[in-house]
Amino acid sequence: GQQLNQSPQSMFIQEGEDVSMNCTSSSIFNTWLWYKQDPGEGPVLLIALYKAGELTSNGRLTAQFGITRKDSFLNISASIPSDVGIYFCAGLPNAGNNRKLIWGLGTSLAVNP
Amino acid sequence: DGGITQSPKYLFRKEGQNVTLSCEQNLNHDAMYWYRQDPGQGLRLIYYSQIVNDFQKGDIAEGYSVSREKKESFPLTVTSAQKNPTAFYLCASSTQGDQPQHFGDGTRLSIL
Numbered sequence: 001g002q003q004l005n006q007s008p009q010s011m012f013i014q015e016g017e018d019v020s021m022n023c024t025s026s027s028i029f030n031t032w033l034w035y036k037q038d039p040g041e042g043p044v045l046l047i048a049l050y051k052a053g054e055l056t057s058n059g060r061l062t063a064q065f066g067i068t069r070k071d072s073f074l075n076i077s078a079s080i081p082s083d084v085g086i087y088f089c090a091g092l093p094n095a096g097n098n099r100k101l102i103w104g105l106g107t108s109l110a111v112n113p
Numbered sequence: 114d115g116g117i118t119q120s121p122k123y124l125f126r127k128e129g130q131n132v133t134l135s136c137e138q139n140l141n142h143d144a145m146y147w148y149r150q151d152p153g154q155g156l157r158l159i160y161y162s163q164i165v166n167d168f169q170k171g172d173i174a175e176g177y178s179v180s181r182e183k184k185e186s187f188p189l190t191v192t193s194a195q196k197n198p199t200a201f202y203l204c205a206s207s208t209q210g211d212q213p214q215h216f217g218d219g220t221r222l223s224i225l
Contacts, residue, residue, distance in 0.1 A: 033213050042203050042216030092211055101214065105155040
């Protein structure tokens with residue numbers, strides 16, 4: 001099935017650094033979602049975006065719905081050890097696809113204390 | 114507390130056996146989903162249900178079956194036809210098909 005292009009695939013950073021990751025699609029999306037998954041658990045919704053250009057924050061996390069509606073970005077400021085995990089983007093296409101979410105392959109984040 | 118409960122957390126299957134994974138939600142959500150997660154492959158949709166007594170195949174439905182007899186329950190059966198069933202299985206639900214999905218904590222299935 002269709003997948004989003006999520007990058008980078010993995011990141012290893014120092015505590016306190018800022019992090020940026022993104023997802024791109026060849027088609028237009030109506031909704032962008034960002035999830036975080038801890039080992040052995042289910043993904044947890046971080047931020048939902050519904051409008052082109054929308055910029056939404058959740059604590060140290062900020063996500064944006066790209067103006068072209070074909071991409072989205074997630075930034076984490078001042079990373080801490082508990083930010084470790086896999087971050088997934090997911091999007092809902094504008095048309096067709098029986099309204100199923102399309103998922104990125106994830107960005108694995110490691111934080112060195 | 115409202116949420117999605119998957120059980121068991123770990124499940125072992127012998128070759129040739131069918132096994133059923135449980136998923137229950139008390140969020141009053143109409144839509145429910147089953148995903149399979151393998152390392153490096155993200156989440157792949159197995160089956161989904163938008164309403165009771167109706168369900169649709171996802172991208173990798175072969176070797177799996179589901180039922181949706183009650184709004185709060187969406188069990189997944191991994192049949193013997195699924196030749197590579199070892200994976201982490203995630204159940205999710207949403208108010209409607211175009212709303213954010215909320216996940217359970219998963220069931221890890223292994224072959225003995």
